[in-house]
Amino acid sequence: MATVLDDINAGVWEDMEARKRLVSLADLKDLAAAAAPARDAWSALGGTAVQRDQLKVIAEIKRRSPSKGDLASIVDPAALAEQYADGGAAVISVLTEQRRFNGSLADLDAVRARVDVPLLRKDFTLDEYQIWEARAHGADLILLIVASLSDSQLREFSALSRELGMNVLVETHTEEEIERAVAAEARIIGVNVRNLKTLDVDRSVFASLAGLIPAEALVIAESGVRGVDDVTHYAANGANAILVGEALVSDATPRDRIAEFTAAGAAAIAARA
Numbered sequence: 001m002a003t004v005l006d007d008i009n010a011g012v013w014e015d016m017e018a019r020k021r022l023v024s025l026a027d028l029k030d031l032a033a034a035a036a037p038a039r040d041a042w043s044a045l046g047g048t049a050v051q052r053d054q055l056k057v058i059a060e061i062k063r064r065s066p067s068k069g070d071l072a073s074i075v076d077p078a079a080l081a082e083q084y085a086d087g088g089a090a091v092i093s094v095l096t097e098q099r100r101f102n103g104s105l106a107d108l109d110a111v112r113a114r115v116d117v118p119l120l121r122k123d124f125t126l127d128e129y130q131i132w133e134a135r136a137h138g139a140d141l142i143l144l145i146v147a148s149l150s151d152s153q154l155r156e157f158s159a160l161s162r163e164l165g166m167n168v169l170v171e172t173h174t175e176e177e178i179e180r181a182v183a184a185e186a187r188i189i190g191v192n193v194r195n196l197k198t199l200d201v202d203r204s205v206f207a208s209l210a211g212l213i214p215a216e217a218l219v220i221a222e223s224g225v226r227g228v229d230d231v232t233h234y235a236a237n238g239a240n241a242i243l244v245g246e247a248l249v250s251d252a253t254p255r256d257r258i259a260e261f262t263a264a265g266a267a268a269i270a271a272r273a
């Protein structure tokens, strides 16, 4: 039986085929060559050892989701990104998938034009076309979901992203997926506590899997942050960064929330040392 992720990916393919008819890969490559060089998301997320005493926040621009429906209208994604940057977000994630999340590459363009913070193009990457697209639209980091890709795709898409100067967030949800991410030499590994096949959110998944990620890699806790207790849980169990969507887009003062999460994370990391 098809999973939620299968259905999302089928729609992503269809939408991408439509975009390919409008913008050729050759044109995208020209646009990517003309774009400003990618920003260093690895360092922004604390890649250097000296910064690993902090918990970084990847703040997401997310209008709707398969699990929750409409979350926020976000008429001006660039204004929201500015608030995220002011609050101290290390990276801003822009969900560009259209059918289920109501995002777009236009959102990415608008945010890129307004903030200097490294940007994650958050989409369901299935083809190298999307990687060129990400770079052409100013992304610095892309997402590869292990559950959607073969080992050779993981390697090839990672290599292409690196050639274009971008970093890769490799997303996992199981022990086997972490093994595959490590085998693909991923340096930024996310554990999504949301099972993308069923949409169940189980925060304990992070604690059981984070320790399997090699110390050289950055560990990102994805999904399920609703308040400071969740932040503390992730930081205490080895997160270098958290990826937060719903809690920020539905908050009246996301700038303050990011600052609060950062402080709570630093306290939990200090306590674990």
Ligand SMILES: O=C(O)c1ccccc1NCC(=O)[C@H](O)[C@H](O)COP(=O)(O)O
Pocket: 004, 008, 060, 062, 065, 066, 067, 068, 192, 194, 196, 199, 222, 223, 224, 225, 243, 244, 245, 246, 247
């Ligand atoms: O959010 C969903 O319902 C969802 C469903 C299927 C595939 C992906 C989905 N979300 C993508 C994400 O990973 C989250 O947007 C991200 O981790 C932030 O999660 P949250 O803070 O819980 O909004």
